[in-house]
Amino acid sequence: MGAFLPRRCVGQLCLRTTDSGRGCTLSIRSSSGAAMVIDQPAVSLEISLEVGRQVSRMKKSIGAVPGLAVIHVGEKKRYDNDYDFTCSLVGIKAFPVRLAEDSSEEEVLNCVSRFNDDPRVHGILLHFPLPWHMDEHKVLSAVSIEKDVDGFHPVNIGRLAMRGREPLFVPRAPKGCIELLHRYNLEIKGKRAVVIGRDHTFDMPAALLLQREDATVTIIDSTTKNPEEITRQADILISAIGQANMVRGSWIKPGAVIINVGTSLLKDPDALHGYRVVGDICYEEVCKVASAIKPVAAGGVGTITLSLLLSNTLTSAKRFHNFI
Amino acid sequence: MGAFLPRRCVGQLCLRTTDSGRGCTLSIRSSSGAAMVIDQPAVSLEISLEVGRQVSRMKKSIGAVPGLAVIHVGEKKRYDNDYDFTCSLVGIKAFPVRLAEDSSEEEVLNCVSRFNDDPRVHGILLHFPLPWHMDEHKVLSAVSIEKDVDGFHPVNIGRLAMRGREPLFVPRAPKGCIELLHRYNLEIKGKRAVVIGRDHTFDMPAALLLQREDATVTIIDSTTKNPEEITRQADILISAIGQANMVRGSWIKPGAVIINVGTSLLKDPDALHGYRVVGDICYEEVCKVASAIKPVAAGGVGTITLSLLLSNTLTSAKRFHNFI
Numbered sequence: 001m002g003a004f005l006p007r008r009c010v011g012q013l014c015l016r017t018t019d020s021g022r023g024c025t026l027s028i029r030s031s032s033g034a035a036m037v038i039d040q041p042a043v044s045l046e047i048s049l050e051v052g053r054q055v056s057r058m059k060k061s062i063g064a065v066p067g068l069a070v071i072h073v074g075e076k077k078r079y080d081n082d083y084d085f086t087c088s089l090v091g092i093k094a095f096p097v098r099l100a101e102d103s104s105e106e107e108v109l110n111c112v113s114r115f116n117d118d119p120r121v122h123g124i125l126l127h128f129p130l131p132w133h134m135d136e137h138k139v140l141s142a143v144s145i146e147k148d149v150d151g152f153h154p155v156n157i158g159r160l161a162m163r164g165r166e167p168l169f170v171p172r173a174p175k176g177c178i179e180l181l182h183r184y185n186l187e188i189k190g191k192r193a194v195v196i197g198r199d200h201t202f203d204m205p206a207a208l209l210l211q212r213e214d215a216t217v218t219i220i221d222s223t224t225k226n227p228e229e230i231t232r233q234a235d236i237l238i239s240a241i242g243q244a245n246m247v248r249g250s251w252i253k254p255g256a257v258i259i260n261v262g263t264s265l266l267k268d269p270d271a272l273h274g275y276r277v278v279g280d281i282c283y284e285e286v287c288k289v290a291s292a293i294k295p296v297a298a299g300g301v302g303t304i305t306l307s308l309l310l311s312n313t314l315t316s317a318k319r320f321h322n323f324i
Numbered sequence: 325m326g327a328f329l330p331r332r333c334v335g336q337l338c339l340r341t342t343d344s345g346r347g348c349t350l351s352i353r354s355s356s357g358a359a360m361v362i363d364q365p366a367v368s369l370e371i372s373l374e375v376g377r378q379v380s381r382m383k384k385s386i387g388a389v390p391g392l393a394v395i396h397v398g399e400k401k402r403y404d405n406d407y408d409f410t411c412s413l414v415g416i417k418a419f420p421v422r423l424a425e426d427s428s429e430e431e432v433l434n435c436v437s438r439f440n441d442d443p444r445v446h447g448i449l450l451h452f453p454l455p456w457h458m459d460e461h462k463v464l465s466a467v468s469i470e471k472d473v474d475g476f477h478p479v480n481i482g483r484l485a486m487r488g489r490e491p492l493f494v495p496r497a498p499k500g501c502i503e504l505l506h507r508y509n510l511e512i513k514g515k516r517a518v519v520i521g522r523d524h525t526f527d528m529p530a531a532l533l534l535q536r537e538d539a540t541v542t543i544i545d546s547t548t549k550n551p552e553e554i555t556r557q558a559d560i561l562i563s564a565i566g567q568a569n570m571v572r573g574s575w576i577k578p579g580a581v582i583i584n585v586g587t588s589l590l591k592d593p594d595a596l597h598g599y600r601v602v603g604d605i606c607y608e609e610v611c612k613v614a615s616a617i618k619p620v621a622a623g624g625v626g627t628i629t630l631s632l633l634l635s636n637t638l639t640s641a642k643r644f645h646n647f648i
Contacts, residue, residue: 158481159478200486201486216543216549
C-alpha cells in the first residue's frame with residue numbers, strides 16, 4: 001500500500017471568542033469542494049481555555065481548585081510531565097505519584113484509597129498497563145466512581161451502556177471524537193455511523209456514545225468481512241484500527257465526516273527518528289470525497305484527551321463543591 | 325399493514341438425548357426450501373431438564389440446592405406463580421417475597437440486604453418496574469453482583485460492555501437469543517447481525533453479546549432512516565421493536581436467520597380475549613426468504629428467559645459451593 005503524507009487540502013477554521021467572553025466557537029468555511037479539516041488542536045485549546053477560566057472563577061469564588069491525582073506504577077515515562085505541566089497551566093493542582101515496578105497490589109490499592117478519601121483530589125488517573133502481577137480490574141474498581149475521570153470504572157461503563165443511566169464520566173478518547181463533532185456542529189442524530197476498531201476500550205464506548213445521540217452504529221473489527229461495503233454507508237466514520245492508510249477514498253461515502261484516531265509508524269529514513277506517523281485514513285484520497293476530516297496530522301486524539309481530563313477533573317470538583 | 329397469522333412452513337426439529345444421558349441436542353432438517361423453525365419452547369425445555377439433572381446431582385453430592393429469591397413490590401401479578409412452580413419442578417428452592425405497593429425504599433433495600441447475606445439464596449430477582457417512589461438504579465445496585473441472576477447490575481453490564489472483563493451474569497432475554505443460535509449451531513462469528521429495538525435493556529446487551537462472538541453488529545431503532553436497507557444486509561436479524569408485522573419479506577437477505585422477540589396485540593374479535601399476539605416479523609413473507617426463523621408463535625422469549633433464570637441460579641450456586 002502506498003504511503004501518503006497528509007496535507008491540508010481543506011477549508012478554513014476560525015476560532016472566535018463568544019460575545020460573553022466566556023468561551024469560544026469554532027466555525028468552518030469550506031473551499032473548493034475538498035474536505036474541511038477538523039482541527040483538533042484548536043478544539044483542545046478551546047476546551048483547555050474554558051477549563052482555565054472556570055478554575056479561575058472557582059478559585060476566586062470559593063477559594064478551592066480542582067485536584068488531579070496521577071498514579072504511575074513502574075519505570076516507563078508516559079505523559080507524566082505533560083499532565084503536571086498542563087494541570088498547572090489551567091490552575092488544577094496535580095498530585096503525581098510514582099510507585100516502583102515491584103510495588104505490591106496492596107500498595108497501589110492503598111494509594112487509590114488515600115486519594116478516594118482526600119477532599120483536595122477530585123480525579124484519579126491510573127496509568128495502564130499496570131505491572132503484570134496486578135489485577136487491573138480490581139485496582140480500577142477501587143477508584144471511587146465520583147473520581148473516575150478516565151471513565152473506565154465498570155459502573156461508569158455499565159451506566160454508559162444503558163440509556164436512562166447516566167455515567168459520571170466516559171472514556172476520554174471516544175468522548176473526544178464526539179466533542180469534535182459537536183464543536184463543528186456536525187449532526188449525529190439519525191446518521192449512519194461506523195467505528196473501525198480493534199481495541200474495545202475505544203470502539204465500544206465510541207459506539208455507545210454515538211448511539212446515545214441517536215446514530216445507527218456499526219462496529220467493524222478484524223473479523224468483519226468486506227469492511228469497505230459497510231464504511232461506504234457511513235455518514236460518520238471513526239477509524240481507530242492502527243493500519244496505515246487502510247481506509248481508501250473508495251471506502252468513503254461522498255460527503256461523509258471522517259475522524260482518524262488510529263496511527264501507525266512507518267519506516268522513513270528521511271524522518272527525524274527514522275519513522276513517521278501515518279493514519280488509518282488514506283488522507284490524499286479521502287479528503288477528496290469526505291466533507292470533513294480529522295487527519296492524523298492534527299495530532300491523534302492525544303491533545304483532546306488531555307484537555308478532557310482537565311475538563312472532567314473540573315466537572316468532578318464542581319460536583320463536589322456544588323459549584324455551578 | 326395486513327395481518328398475518330404465523331404458521332409452520334418449516335423444517336423438522338429433533339430433540340435427542342445425548343449418549344452420556346446428561347443432556348440433549350437439537351438438530352434440524354430443512355424441508356422444501358422454506359425456513360426452518362427455531363423451536364424455542366423445545367430449547368427452554370432442554371435447558372430446564374439440564375438444570376434439573378444438575379440440581380439433583382448437587383443435592384445428592386453435597387446436600388445443598390440452589391435458592392432463588394423473587395422480590396415483588398406492589399399489587400400486579402407478574403409471573404410469580406410461574407417462578408415458584410418452575411423452581412419447584414427443577415428442585416430449586418424459591419424464596420418469594422411480596423411487599424406492599426406503599427413499602428418504603430428502605431424496606432426493599434433491607435429485603436435485598438437480607439438475601440445478599442443469606443447463604444441459602446444464590447440468585448435475587450427484582451420485579452421491575454418498582455413503584456414510582458423508589459430509585460430503581462439504587463435498589464438494583466444493592467443486589468450483590470454474585471446474586472444478580474438478571475444481569476442488570478451496573479457492574480455486570482459494565483463488564484459485558486468491555487471485552488476482557490467477564491460479567492457474572494448477562495440479561496436473560498438477549499442471552500436467550502444467543503442461546504437459540506448456539507443450540508441450533510447457527511454461526512455468529514464473522515456474520516453481519518442487526519438488532520431492531522427500542523428498549524435498550526434488550527438491544528444493547530444483545531448487540532454486546534453478538535459482538536463478543538465476533539459478529540459485526542448494527543442496532544436499528546426508531547431514529548434509523550431506511551431500516552430495510554440495513555436489515556437486507558443482515559445474516560442474523562433479531563427484532564424486538566414491538567411493531568406488528570413491520571419486517572417484511574423484502575427486508576430480509578435470502579438465507580438469513582431471524583429471531584422474532586417483539587410482540588404486539590392486535591384486535592381480533594374471533595380471538596379468545598378479543599386480541600391476538602402478533603410478532604414484528606411478517607412470518608408468511610419472511611419464512612420464504614430466511615433459512616431459519618424463531619417465530620412469535622413459538623412463545624416470545626418468555627419461556628427461555630425463565631429457563632435461563634433457573635440456569636443462572638444453578639450457576640451461582642455452583643460457584644458459591646465450588647461445585648463442578
